[in-house]
Amino acid sequence: MGKLFVIEGVDGAGKNTLARRLVSAWERDGLAVVRVGFPRYGRSVHADLAAEALQGEHGDTAGSVHAMALLFALDRKDAADEIRNLLSRNDIVLLDRYVASNAAYTAARLEQSLDGAAVEWIRSLEFERFGAPVPDVQVLLDVPVALAAERAAARESADAARTRDAYERDGSLQTRTSAVYGRLAETNWASPWRVVRADVDPDRLAADMFNQPSAEPKVTR
Ligand code: TMP
Ligand code: MG
Numbered sequence: 612m613g614k615l616f617v618i619e620g621v622d623g624a625g626k627n628t629l630a631r632r633l634v635s636a637w638e639r640d641g642l643a644v645v646r647v648g649f650p651r652y653g654r655s656v657h658a659d660l661a662a663e664a665l666q667g668e669h670g671d672t673a674g675s676v677h678a679m680a681l682l683f684a685l686d687r688k689d690a691a692d693e694i695r696n697l698l699s700r701n702d703i704v705l706l707d708r709y710v711a712s713n714a715a716y717t718a719a720r721l722e723q724s725l726d727g728a729a730v731e732w733i734r735s736l737e738f739e740r741f742g743a744p745v746p747d748v749q750v751l752l753d754v755p756v757a758l759a760a761e762r763a764a765a766r767e768s769a770d771a772a773r774t775r776d777a778y779e780r781d782g783s784l785q786t787r788t789s790a791v792y793g794r795l796a797e798t799n800w801a802s803p804w805r806v807v808r809a810d811v812d813p814d815r816l817a818a819d820m821f822n823q824p825s826a827e828p829k830v831t832r
Contacts, residue, residue: 613643613698615744616820617709620752621789622779623763625809629752630707632813637703637821645697648707650686657685665776673777680717680733684710688741695744703821710737711749711795716778719787725794738801748820751796751806756786758809 618626618633630646637644650658661682664672672678687710697704710733718729737743763779778784796804803823807816 613701613703614747614821614825615694615698615704615706617706617711617746617749618752619708619711619715619749619792619795620754621756621759621785621792623759623761623766624752624754625759625762626707626752629750629807629809629811629813630705633705633817633820636814636817640817640821642702642821643700644703644705645701646705646707647690647694647697649690649709649712650683651690655686655689657682657689661686662776665778666774667777676717676720676729679720680713680729683713684733684737684741687737687743691741691743698744706746709746709749710734710743711792711800713737714800715788715791715795716784718791719784722787724791725798725800730791730795730800734801746802747825748823749796749800749802749804750816750820751792751804752809753789753793753796753806754809756782756789760785 616633618630620626634644634646650661652658652662660669660672661679663669664679664682667673694704694706714730714733717733718724718727721727721729723729738745760782763775766773767775793806796806805816805820
């Protein structure tokens with residue numbers, strides 16, 4: 612059975628770059644690794660609807676915090692069997708965003724912290740009701756929110772297809788999301804977390820993650 616790893620962080624944190632470096636490190640060690648990014652754009656109708664809503668389509672969908680969270684959660688519900696299948700055939704499945712994204716952004720939109728209703732709603736909806744596999748390790752890529760925002764803005768000017776969405780344009784949402792992520796990591800929400808900065812040594816992190824003893828599947832708030 613492979614290990615399930617997750618990279619989390621605010622928009623523009625640099626998750627994609629870190630994911631590529633981790634995959635190279637593991638592959639150099641001869642491990643079989645697959646990467647899945649959430650939302651699964653182009654593969655999940657729920658993911659596509661969510662992206663369209665954040666670009667202003669589908670009426671007041673984006674205005675509903677819970678409707679948006681349900682779309683993201685349904686994408687993962689549809690992916691749960693595929694993730695289990697990938698875990699049975701690989702050493703590592705690396706996810707770029709996962710359930711904690713929904714916990715962090717949903718709580719942040721509602722101006723709640725870890726102990727508000729949103730985080731527990733997501734935990735029970737996704738891990739219990741939808742049976743989303745619980746990660747072995749979650750990594751928070753913690754970069755200053757201002758830097759992440761600059762990167763999201765730079766992406767927009769470089770590539771017309773990457774117009775910033777409603778969440779990326781909302782600096783105060785990104786700041787609150789970063790705070791909730793910090794609390795999720797501090798409390799090892801759902802599984803052990805590692806908090807890393809952009810200058811983390813990817814080879815060491817890759818080794819540390821792979822050698823992390825598997826905790827009893829733990830689903831706590
Ligand atoms: P993306 O920027 O990774 O494409 O994701 C789109 C936005 O949706 C991003 O601001 C994070 C947010 N999001 C959630 O709120 N819940 C989720 O479950 C996921 C995967 C993303
Ligand atoms: Mg984004």
